[in-house]
Amino acid sequence: MINSRKIKALEKIAKPLNDRLKECDLCPRNCKIDRFKQKGFCSVGSQMIIYTAFLHTGEEPPLITGKGSGTIFFSGCNLKCCYCQNYKFSHTPEGRIVSEEECGRIMLNLQKKGAANINLVTPTHYLPLILNALRIAFKNGLDIPLVYNTSGYEKTEIIRRLKGIVDVYLADVKYISGETAGKYSRAENYPFYNQESLREMYRQKPAVLDADTLKEGLIVRHLVLPGHSEETRQILCWIKKNMPDALVSIMFQYQPYFEAAKYPEINRIVSLEEFTRIKELVDELGLPGWVQEYTPEEKLAGVYFEPLSEDLLE
Numbered sequence: 001m002i003n004s005r006k007i008k009a010l011e012k013i014a015k016p017l018n019d020r021l022k023e024c025d026l027c028p029r030n031c032k033i034d035r036f037k038q039k040g041f042c043s044v045g046s047q048m049i050i051y052t053a054f055l056h057t058g059e060e061p062p063l064i065t066g067k068g069s070g071t072i073f074f075s076g077c078n079l080k081c082c083y084c085q086n087y088k089f090s091h092t093p094e095g096r097i098v099s100e101e102e103c104g105r106i107m108l109n110l111q112k113k114g115a116a117n118i119n120l121v122t123p124t125h126y127l128p129l130i131l132n133a134l135r136i137a138f139k140n141g142l143d144i145p146l147v148y149n150t151s152g153y154e155k156t157e158i159i160r161r162l163k164g165i166v167d168v169y170l171a172d173v174k175y176i177s178g179e180t181a182g183k184y185s186r187a188e189n190y191p192f193y194n195q196e197s198l199r200e201m202y203r204q205k206p207a208v209l210d211a212d213t214l215k216e217g218l219i220v221r222h223l224v225l226p227g228h229s230e231e232t233r234q235i236l237c238w239i240k241k242n243m244p245d246a247l248v249s250i251m252f253q254y255q256p257y258f259e260a261a262k263y264p265e266i267n268r269i270v271s272l273e274e275f276t277r278i279k280e281l282v283d284e285l286g287l288p289g290w291v292q293e294y295t296p297e298e299k300l301a302g303v304y305f306e307p308l309s310e311d312l313l314e
């Protein structure tokens, strides 16, 4: 069935956002550069680059019903985390340049293969192009839920525009301390933008309709960093206070990838003691959602992903 409500909403917001590429302020970095001539802090210009796309079975349970989540990994990122597990394509423009039509085709092919949803990973810096791709896909029969999978370094006014288009927000809370955010991700103002944009997501999706087969809602994700249990405690308390009905996903898959070795305190995995303490706290707070097992799954990291398969473009 053609989703004319979403097509209408997309038509309204795509053009004004597209115009902003000429003096880019799509995210809190506010580079104000012409993306048609230059690359921004996010490492990319005006062309959409996809590193890979596939049916992902490693996401949260309600997102991987059927054959898995139809996940699209975009290249570049507006954060520069020193421990990034996707650094191969997040810190670089590595990947395949795709047109909006091709991106729309990838979405439709993922749906055809049995995807439970379309899961846009790190979409922020390509938003206007993705919205055009979605418009094409919806016009051609895309009718599965749309997941906006973000690092949480977002502007509230942009998230506000996505009302009625995004079905599920899957958003990180990485830090609550500006000092930590500055040190590891070069974004001291992360906590402010993160908290404000998550509040807007929660305003749009205050309750989960069905936690088993999630069609609509907010999942707040937190990757636990070694040696930072106190920051995790503060984050969990903030979530409990500000969005008590959001589903919470606590991840323990941290590995010291990329340049983490420069910081001895995070150059290791999370200890069993840290894991136990945090798990107890999640139970104490009664947060709904999931706590990842203490078996860090290295193979889920983006550094192991294969590049985009040609058959998704056919």
Ligand code: SF4
Residues within 6 Å of the ligand: 024, 025, 026, 027, 028, 029, 030, 031, 032, 033, 035, 039, 040, 041, 042, 043, 077, 078, 124, 125
């Ligand atoms: S999207 Fe990229 S170019 Fe635009 S403000 Fe953010 S980092 Fe800068």
